[in-house]
Structure formats: C-alpha cells, structure tokens
Amino acid sequence: MPARKKDDKQYLTQEGYDKLLKEKTNLIEDKLPTTLERLKEAISQWDISENAEYDTAMSEKELIEGRIKEIESMLVDVEIIKHKKAWWEIRYWSIVTFVDDKDRSHTYTIVWSWEVNVLEWTMSFESPIWVAINGKKKWDIAVVKAPSRKYSIEITKVK
Numbered sequence: 584m585p586a587r588k589k590d591d592k593q594y595l596t597q598e599g600y601d602k603l604l605k606e607k608t609n610l611i612e613d614k615l616p617t618t619l620e621r622l623k624e625a626i627s628q629w630d631i632s633e634n635a636e637y638d639t640a641m642s643e644k645e646l647i648e649g650r651i652k653e654i655e656s657m658l659v660d661v662e663i664i665k666h667k668k669a670w671w672e673i674r675y676w677s678i679v680t681f682v683d684d685k686d687r688s689h690t691y692t693i694v695w696s697w698e699v700n701v702l703e704w705t706m707s708f709e710s711p712i713w714v715a716i717n718g719k720k721k722w723d724i725a726v727v728k729a730p731s732r733k734y735s736i737e738i739t740k741v742k
Contacts, residue, residue: 593661596676599698600663607654610647618643657697664695673716673741680740681716681725688739712736 595603618640625637664676673679673693680690691706699707706712715725716738723738 593657593659593697594664594695595657595661595698596694597663597665599694600658600661602698603654603657607651607658610651610654615644615647615651618647673719673738678740678742679716679738681712681736681738683736684734690740 621636622640622644625634625640628634628636676693678690678692680688682688689704691704691712693708693713694705696707696709699705708717711727711729712725715727715736716723719725719738721738721741725736725738727734727736
C-alpha cells in the first residue's frame with residue numbers, strides 16, 4: 584500500500600468503514616492473542632533455531648501487526664460518503680449492470696479503491712471501466728481503454 588500524506592483524506596462508504604473496524608477488532612481481540620499464545624508455546628520448546636512452529640507463529644504475528652497498522656493508516660482521516668440515489672446517471676457507489684463485447688452481463692458496485700473486493704462484485708472508481716462509464720446513463724455505450732485492449736460495453740441498468 585502506498586504511503587499516505589498526513590493531509591490525504593480517505594473516502595469510504597459506511598459499509599467499508601464498518602468492515603475495516605470489524606477486521607481490526609478481530610485481528611486485535613482474536614487472531615493476535617491466538618498467535619501470541621502459539622508463539623509462547625513454541626518458545627517454551629527451548630530450541631527456537633530450528634523450530635517451524637516458532638517461525639510460522641512469528642511470521643503470522645508480523646503479518647497481523649502489519650495489517651493492523653495498514654487499517655489504522657486507512658482510518659486516520661476518513662470521510663464517510665453517503666450513497667446517492669442517481670438512478671439515471673452513474674456516480675460513485677452506483678450499482679451498474681453492463682454487457683461486454685463478448686455478450687456477458689456483469690453487475691458491479693462502484694466503490695473507493697480500499698473497499699474493492701472481487702468476491703463482492705465491487706469495482707474501484709479508479710478502474711478503466713469506471714473511467715469509461717463515469718457520467719453515462721442506461722443504454723449508453725462506453726469504450727473501455729484497458730491496459731491490454733480497447734473494447735465497448737453497453738450499460739443496461741443503473742441503481
């Protein structure tokens with residue numbers, strides 16, 4: 584994650600903010616104590632120079648602490664963005680359905696880059712598709728300039 588300047592404002596939806604807080608709480612209250620307990624047990628086995636349990640627990644501890652710091656930095660200067668009901672035009676946090684040039688339908692929610700989760704069908708407003716569809720309306724055709732190719736999509740639904 585690139586370093587943020589002190590005065591960089593972070594934009595999140597309420598859902599994204601809540602998810603980050605929940606993840607941070609889970610890391611601090613559950614995962615870190617469990618990992619520290621495993622680390623303590625591994626250290627009690629005396630020789631830690633060739634102790635796989637120790638190495639694994641120490642690596643996990645470092646990953647957890649790194650993620651906690653990453654989340655804390657994301658939450659430093661946050662502004663919660665409210666969902667706006669602009670059903671006729673695509674904006675941030677719109678839910679957009681489009682058909683690509685291979686006749687496949689896709690539905691995504693447009694979110695801030697920190698909130699992107701492909702398993703939840705979200706897309707960053709920094710993506711090439713967002714750049715193409717920003718401000719468009721239902722039934723508009725947009726040309727996506729992806730790094731590998733250029734293609735057209737037709738917007739079929741906007742919520």
